Amino acid sequence: MQIGLDRSSAQPLYAQIAREIQRRIRNGALPPGAKLPTVRELSRQLGITRLTVHSAYEELQAGGWVEATVGRGTFVAQRTDPAQVAAGLGQELSARGVLSDMLRMAQLPGMRSLAMADAAPEFYPLREFEKAVAEAFDTGTQVLSYTSTQGEPLLRTTLVELLRERGMRVSADELVITSGVTQGLTLVAQTLARPGDVVLAEQPTYLGALNTLGTLGLRVIGAPLDDHGLVVDALEPLIQAHRPRFIYTVPTFQNPSGVCMSPARRAELLALTERYHVPIIEDDIYAALSYEGPPPPPLKAHDNEGLVVYLSSFSKALFPGARVGYIAAAPQLITRLLSAKQAMDFCSPALLQRALAIFVQRGWMAAHLRRVLPRYRERRDALLTAVTRYFPSGVRWTAPAGGFCLWIALPAGISPTDLYLAAIERGVAFAPGDVFFVGPAPQPFLRLSFATQPPDVNAEAAEVIGQLLGTQLARRALTRQAPADCVPLV
Amino acid sequence: MQIGLDRSSAQPLYAQIAREIQRRIRNGALPPGAKLPTVRELSRQLGITRLTVHSAYEELQAGGWVEATVGRGTFVAQRTDPAQVAAGLGQELSARGVLSDMLRMAQLPGMRSLAMADAAPEFYPLREFEKAVAEAFDTGTQVLSYTSTQGEPLLRTTLVELLRERGMRVSADELVITSGVTQGLTLVAQTLARPGDVVLAEQPTYLGALNTLGTLGLRVIGAPLDDHGLVVDALEPLIQAHRPRFIYTVPTFQNPSGVCMSPARRAELLALTERYHVPIIEDDIYAALSYEGPPPPPLKAHDNEGLVVYLSSFSKALFPGARVGYIAAAPQLITRLLSAKQAMDFCSPALLQRALAIFVQRGWMAAHLRRVLPRYRERRDALLTAVTRYFPSGVRWTAPAGGFCLWIALPAGISPTDLYLAAIERGVAFAPGDVFFVGPAPQPFLRLSFATQPPDVNAEAAEVIGQLLGTQLARRALTRQAPADCVPLV
Numbered sequence: 015m016q017i018g019l020d021r022s023s024a025q026p027l028y029a030q031i032a033r034e035i036q037r038r039i040r041n042g043a044l045p046p047g048a049k050l051p052t053v054r055e056l057s058r059q060l061g062i063t064r065l066t067v068h069s070a071y072e073e074l075q076a077g078g079w080v081e082a083t084v085g086r087g088t089f090v091a092q093r094t095d096p097a098q099v100a101a102g103l104g105q106e107l108s109a110r111g112v113l114s115d116m117l118r119m120a121q122l123p124g125m126r127s128l129a130m131a132d133a134a135p136e137f138y139p140l141r142e143f144e145k146a147v148a149e150a151f152d153t154g155t156q157v158l159s160y161t162s163t164q165g166e167p168l169l170r171t172t173l174v175e176l177l178r179e180r181g182m183r184v185s186a187d188e189l190v191i192t193s194g195v196t197q198g199l200t201l202v203a204q205t206l207a208r209p210g211d212v213v214l215a216e217q218p219t220y221l222g223a224l225n226t227l228g229t230l231g232l233r234v235i236g237a238p239l240d241d242h243g244l245v246v247d248a249l250e251p252l253i254q255a256h257r258p259r260f261i262y263t264v265p266t267f268q269n270p271s272g273v274c275m276s277p278a279r280r281a282e283l284l285a286l287t288e289r290y291h292v293p294i295i296e297d298d299i300y301a302a303l304s305y306e307g308p309p310p311p312p313l314k315a316h317d318n319e320g321l322v323v324y325l326s327s328f329s330k331a332l333f334p335g336a337r338v339g340y341i342a343a344a345p346q347l348i349t350r351l352l353s354a355k356q357a358m359d360f361c362s363p364a365l366l367q368r369a370l371a372i373f374v375q376r377g378w379m380a381a382h383l384r385r386v387l388p389r390y391r392e393r394r395d396a397l398l399t400a401v402t403r404y405f406p407s408g409v410r411w412t413a414p415a416g417g418f419c420l421w422i423a424l425p426a427g428i429s430p431t432d433l434y435l436a437a438i439e440r441g442v443a444f445a446p447g448d449v450f451f452v453g454p455a456p457q458p459f460l461r462l463s464f465a466t467q468p469p470d471v472n473a474e475a476a477e478v479i480g481q482l483l484g485t486q487l488a489r490r491a492l493t494r495q496a497p498a499d500c501v502p503l504v
Numbered sequence: 505m506q507i508g509l510d511r512s513s514a515q516p517l518y519a520q521i522a523r524e525i526q527r528r529i530r531n532g533a534l535p536p537g538a539k540l541p542t543v544r545e546l547s548r549q550l551g552i553t554r555l556t557v558h559s560a561y562e563e564l565q566a567g568g569w570v571e572a573t574v575g576r577g578t579f580v581a582q583r584t585d586p587a588q589v590a591a592g593l594g595q596e597l598s599a600r601g602v603l604s605d606m607l608r609m610a611q612l613p614g615m616r617s618l619a620m621a622d623a624a625p626e627f628y629p630l631r632e633f634e635k636a637v638a639e640a641f642d643t644g645t646q647v648l649s650y651t652s653t654q655g656e657p658l659l660r661t662t663l664v665e666l667l668r669e670r671g672m673r674v675s676a677d678e679l680v681i682t683s684g685v686t687q688g689l690t691l692v693a694q695t696l697a698r699p700g701d702v703v704l705a706e707q708p709t710y711l712g713a714l715n716t717l718g719t720l721g722l723r724v725i726g727a728p729l730d731d732h733g734l735v736v737d738a739l740e741p742l743i744q745a746h747r748p749r750f751i752y753t754v755p756t757f758q759n760p761s762g763v764c765m766s767p768a769r770r771a772e773l774l775a776l777t778e779r780y781h782v783p784i785i786e787d788d789i790y791a792a793l794s795y796e797g798p799p800p801p802p803l804k805a806h807d808n809e810g811l812v813v814y815l816s817s818f819s820k821a822l823f824p825g826a827r828v829g830y831i832a833a834a835p836q837l838i839t840r841l842l843s844a845k846q847a848m849d850f851c852s853p854a855l856l857q858r859a860l861a862i863f864v865q866r867g868w869m870a871a872h873l874r875r876v877l878p879r880y881r882e883r884r885d886a887l888l889t890a891v892t893r894y895f896p897s898g899v900r901w902t903a904p905a906g907g908f909c910l911w912i913a914l915p916a917g918i919s920p921t922d923l924y925l926a927a928i929e930r931g932v933a934f935a936p937g938d939v940f941f942v943g944p945a946p947q948p949f950l951r952l953s954f955a956t957q958p959p960d961v962n963a964e965a966a967e968v969i970g971q972l973l974g975t976q977l978a979r980r981a982l983t984r985q986a987p988a989d990c991v992p993l994v
């Protein structure tokens with residue numbers, strides 16, 4: 015196999031190889047089942063290292079283009095057609111199944127995926143972060159040593175400043191560095207509650223949180239959400255009935271709904287939880303992604319009783335791969351969180367913590383946000399415009415002022431699962447709404463994430479979904495007497 | 505404060521500042537309580553960035569040289585004298601207290617610490633790893649994205665080869681990348697056992713494992729160890745009596761004892777556990793650190809029934825800061841481990857995984873081991889020679905063929921805590937043996953780790969400990985009629 019490589023190109027050699035093999039698969043030069051040369055053969059033919067070929071094959075395999083069989087070799091995959099792939103999906107609409115499907119969907123060749131509420135890789139500040147890592151290396155061997163369980167002092171000091179801009183006054187001693195918000199939630203939840211305990215969470219809520227809380231053996235009870243955030247009036251009877259160990263909430267640009275809790279609701283929520291002494295776990299991961307001016311301060315900024323445990327991370331504002339998140343909590347809880355973290359994984363990598371601290375201190379975080387916020391706003395607007403244009407009447411949606419998600423409420427009787435599978439056959443992916451609820455969803459929903467696709471792809475995807483919705487609604491009209499009412503949009 | 509900086513030096517500027525301030529504290533130019541210039545002032549005076557000064561102050565603070573008070577400034581610490589520091593130590597001889605003390609001890613200025621069973625930072629392959637990280641960045645934005653919960657395919661493929669050299673045949677699908685052995689143990693233990701369940705562990709055993717298992721609510725029962733490893737004959741009645749969920753063992757160069765389980769014992773252990781269907785968690789973290797030729801293959805290499813779960817990491821062979829470990833287990837367990845890992849922290853950082861894969865594939869891991877093994881052997885030999893020379897009769901010790909630890913058995917009646925506090929007053933630190941046992945230690949022990957100190961410091965420390973032992977033995981002879989017998993050495 016001869017492949018022309020351009021060593022002066024900015025595109026790495028492995029990527030050039032992967033792109034060329036993809037092209038040949040697409041145009042049929044490499045049909046399904048065709049055997050690729052071995053890594054050793056191709057590296058010899060092209061005069062490059064085996065690692066380069068290996069990396070190219072890895073990427074092709076991750077994208078579903080090729081399949082490797084131990085001892086036999088690497089072959090062009092049989093199923094590169096999304097229509098065929100759909101058959102293997104959606105069998106298990108559990109949180110875990112959908113999380114895995116979403117990851118696979120996002121990587122399928124040609125898939126227009128609005129499934130992941132994630133930062134766009136093409137916006138990652140890769141070179142600046144590489145510089146920050148190089149600077150971190152220059153600080154010496156400590157970057158490869160154990161660091162404190164609580165986290166690198168330099169990063170915690172930096173976060174104190176960053177959180178002050180968010181209206182929070184915490185000291186470096188009140189922070190714990192975690193492996194993303196996911197580990198933060200694990201540590202806090204297992205410290206505040208035991209298996210079998212009841213906790214409250216917004217309904218709908220973040221899928222990963224449901225998975226984490228469920229895995230810890232906690233009984234999650236849903237609390238209603240409207241377009242001002244958690245419905246505090248509905249919360250009091252739930253607190254009285256269940257005496258929950260804590261309330262998990264994403265007040266700012268919630269995932270999946272896009273809702274931002276109003277300042278009045280925040281004050282009511284704090285007053286209520288102080289009255290009942292119920293801790294709040296506040297997940298503030300989307301706060302930096304605000305497209306219409308600064309969002310309200312977090313609950314933690316007005317936490318008089320030390321009842322709010324604050325979680326966030328760099329995963330949405332920058333990139334998720336550093337796996338660096340943080341907890342801000344009252345000192346007496348910090349001690350218990352440190353014990354739990356020490357027993358769980360001792361500490362998080364010093365190198366990445368120090369590099370992120372340098373990245374923020376150099377002003378690159380602020381510069382990055384100035385650069386990407388208009389781009390995300392543009393993507394959101396393209397999706398909103400297309401949804402308005404292509405979605406049939408009877409469908410409603412949120413117009414989020416921040417974050418990554420549009421939440422679509424469908425008329426009763428539409429099956430999100432049928433829609434999900436039909437969309438995948440047309441090369442479009444999204445997240446069906448059912449999975450964001452702890453019980454059955456009160457009506458059908460979809461979550462469309464606008465962040466990872468350019469404006470035109472967001473518009474195309476909305477057009478496809480709109481057509482499929484039209485077809486389903488027409489079919490429903492034939493089989494049902496009266497169209498169901500729309501419940502108020504959350 | 506004027507400090508002469510050498511910008512052409514290989515030593516980073518922050519380190520030059522820290523060294524100079526340490527020197528002035530030591531010679532009294534900066535007395536206890538003296539206020540250092542603010543970061544802003546010193547950066548202006550020296551014409552360097554604030555981050556550089558900040559890093560210098562961080563290091564001084566971590567080492568106990570200075571203390572920072574929010575809003576007041578940075579001051580020379582009152583307690584830089586080990587004799588004074590001792591007063592605050594050893595109050596809590598729990599696993600957690602001793603772990604924290606050990607970390608603090610190792611960082612105290614002038615402390616000759618044999619307390620940490622850890623790779624020596626001056627041997628870290630910092631520049632090669634930095635190159636590997638740079639190469640990983642060149643593979644594109646994927647290094648900053650989520651990777652699979654199971655771990656980077658490139659690293660798992662690389663580990664398959666590395667484990668084959670260790671006599672193991674596992675596929676990449678049978679591996680899970682973890683945040684060190686600590687997270688590996690957490691995931692496996694919480695998958696195999698529930699709070700309140702009984703598990704067996706060697707007696708003595710790794711302190712961190714006791715902490716992790718205890719935090720999970722498991723009841724750890726000790727199983728005896730001799731100089732061939734776990735005493736298999738004593739294990740059967742324990743299995744019959746307690747029906748443990750698993751047995752945790754470090755068969756190769758055990759921490760703290762240094763013992764390497766003999767091939768015969770390994771075969772007996774496997775036969776016994778297969779008969780009772782008891783899983784084994786095998787911690788193989790020290791295997792690469794072998795000073796007398798290759799160690800026996802791990803238990804996992806002869807695991808016919810899929811009962812052995814294998815844990816290891818790069819923390820001892822390279823450096824601990826990457827926080828990259830791995831589990832090798834039977835496929836049916838892998839699925840459950842992935843669910844647990846997904847809920848706990850979703851995935852480990854792709855960048856560090858890919859960089860380690862590149863590091864190993866380039867041959868830098870093998871080269872590193874060729875370089876450091878003779879150095880560690882030299883440090884071990886210096887300690888052994890000094891112990892032989894300076895320790896009074898009645899004291900016995902292991903002569904480990906690998907790993908980082910000498911295990912010292914003292915005559916009954918010696919108090920390891922008194923010795924620990926007396927040694928710290930003389931500027932020498934070690935780990936008292938009691939903490940490696942689940943119950944009371946059968947006799948007094950010490951663990952001396954030879955890896956982090958140069959040969960001459962190992963010898964000095966052994967001389968100090970030998971003198972203190974002599975004094976304690978003399979005192980004991982005055983107050984006791986008959987000296988206690990030595991029990992056989994573990």
